């Protein structure tokens with residue numbers, strides 16, 4: 001698997017786990033004209049060992065939304081809510097309209113829609129389930145460079161929505177919010193995007209708003225240790241999490257005015273990779289390993305000691321690995337003229353203490369990228385395994 005197939009995280013690349021092309025009837029346009037593309041007709045399966053939206057290829061639109069249970073709502077209301085949400089997600093992911101539909105996505109196919117559900121640390125106290133809270137949900141340590149806004153952080157429940165069409169994604173967001181009814185209230189909500197399917201001539205790794213090829217080093221589903229690193233095994237302390245994963249969510253603002261002033265060669269040293277094609281500064285192509293020991297004519301490492309990709313490399317972190325599956329965000333231009341833009345960093349791992357935490361600890365000591373970013377919000381969520389046929393998400397916890 002080349003980098004373009006890394007963890008299947010190529011926007012718009014059809015195929016991969018749980019993806020099926022929808023009915024051929026749907027691929028014909030109005031009046032029998034040939035379909036414009038298969039972007040709309042691609043559907044992702046709701047049921048499975050793992051929830052959709054983790055190894056699913058990056059979609060071009062994303063919404064992240066956290067809810068808090070309403071005062072007085074407990075385990076019973078939470079179970080009913082997860083049952084409603086699961087039924088809605090299943091219908092929408094199949095490209096069908098739910099009851100009392102808003103009509104926002106009429107005409108469009110499922111467009112690779114995924115709706116993924118998670119539980120935050122506070123959920124377990126609110127529902128009397130504290131004894132079943134996984135130790136993995138212990139609060140993340142504070143990092144020196146954090147500038148976190150608690151109102152946009154954490155939450156009892158978390159929903160990640162992704163789709164290759166903006167109307168399909170927004171439609172799902174409205175349906176999820178409507179389903180919450182009196183049981184839960186939105187705590188925070190963030191919108192993100194990636195490159196549209198078909199924008200590049202061939203499948204390629206995504207770029208972020210700094211212009212870097214981002215996602216190359218991700219573990220790949222074909223790696224022998226992929227499942228062990230990303231998904232919770234059966235037989236653990238909290239059996240209801242078997243097949244699940246932990247999502248760390250960070251809203252990371254990019255200081256783009258400062259970044260864009262940096263000449264190209266310095267930008268490349270910040271990461272340790274070429275901007276044009278993502279290849280290591282030590283040569284080769286995007287998928288070539290970093291030659292971390294290689295010295296330049298000046299006797300210094302070609303990939304600097306503080307380069308982001310050196311510091312975050314699994315071999316520098318006792319094998320700590322995570323699956324990064326972000327969306328970019330842009331929430332307008334601030335009063336000071338700077339864009340409120342950056343990365344909705346979402347990473348997946350079987351245990352945050354063996355994924356995000358050790359890597360962020362090292363980055364926080366001052367990788368070269370730190371001067372150009374600011375962590376503004378944070379969340380940690382337990383995302384249970386995928387529902388079996390007839391089951392709703394989280395049923396093994398809530399019943």
Ligand code: HEM
Pocket residue numbers: 208210212213214215216217218250252253254271273278308309312313314322342343345356359360363369373
């Ligand atoms: C690699 C950008 C934040 C962990 C990379 C690469 C880029 C990049 C361009 C090299 C290409 C690749 O392998 O994907 C960014 C930007 C960030 C950010 C722009 C913030 C806005 C983070 C954070 C973490 C992280 C917060 C985790 C704590 C990693 C890891 C790799 C990586 C694990 C792969 C290293 C390897 O396997 O060689 N990042 N990153 N990054 N980054 Fe980040």
